Amino acid sequence: MLFFKSVDIPSILLLLKEKEESVFGAHLKLYPGITYSHTTNKMISPFPTFEKLNDSILVFDRTKTCLDWNYPFDFCGSIYPLETVVSVIERISDKQKIRKPNTFEFAGNLAIKKEEHLYP
Numbered sequence: 001m002l003f004f005k006s007v008d009i010p011s012i013l014l015l016l017k018e019k020e021e022s023v024f025g026a027h028l029k030l031y032p033g034i035t036y037s038h039t040t041n042k043m044i045s046p047f048p049t050f051e052k053l054n055d056s057i058l059v060f061d062r063t064k065t066c067l068d069w070n071y072p073f074d075f076c077g078s079i080y081p082l083e084t085v086v087s088v089i090e091r092i093s094d095k096q097k098i099r100k101p102n103t104f105e106f107a108g109n110l111a112i113k114k115e116e117h118l119y120p
Contacts, residue, residue: 007028016081
C-alpha cells in the first residue's frame with residue numbers, strides 16, 4: 001500500500017477507542033474519490049454521505065452504501081480494535097477460514113453482515 005500523505009495513526013486509534021460503539025474500523029484505502037469498484041466493474045451507488053471529524057478523518061454509515069464502501073472487514077490498510085477482530089472471529093462458524101487472509105476476510109464480512117445489529 002502506498003501512502004501519498006501522512007497518516008495520523010494516534011488520532012485514528014483514539015477515535016476507535018472513544019467511539020467504539022459507533023465506529024467499526026479505520027479504512028486507510030478509502031477516500032471520497034473512490035466511486036468505482038474495480039472488483040465488481042461497477043459504479044458505486046449509493047455513495048456514502050460523510051461527516052468530517054477533522055482535517056483528515058471522515059466517518060460514514062456503511063449500511064447506507066455498497067461495494068467498497070460496505071466491505072467492513074478489509075485487510076488492505078484497515079485498522080480495527082483487537083476486541084472487534086476477536087468478536088468477528090467468534091462469529092465465524094468455520095474456523096478453518098481464518099487460516100488464510102482471503103477466506104478470513106470473506107468469512108468475516110459474511111459474519112458481520114449476518115449480525116448487522118452488532119456492528120456499526
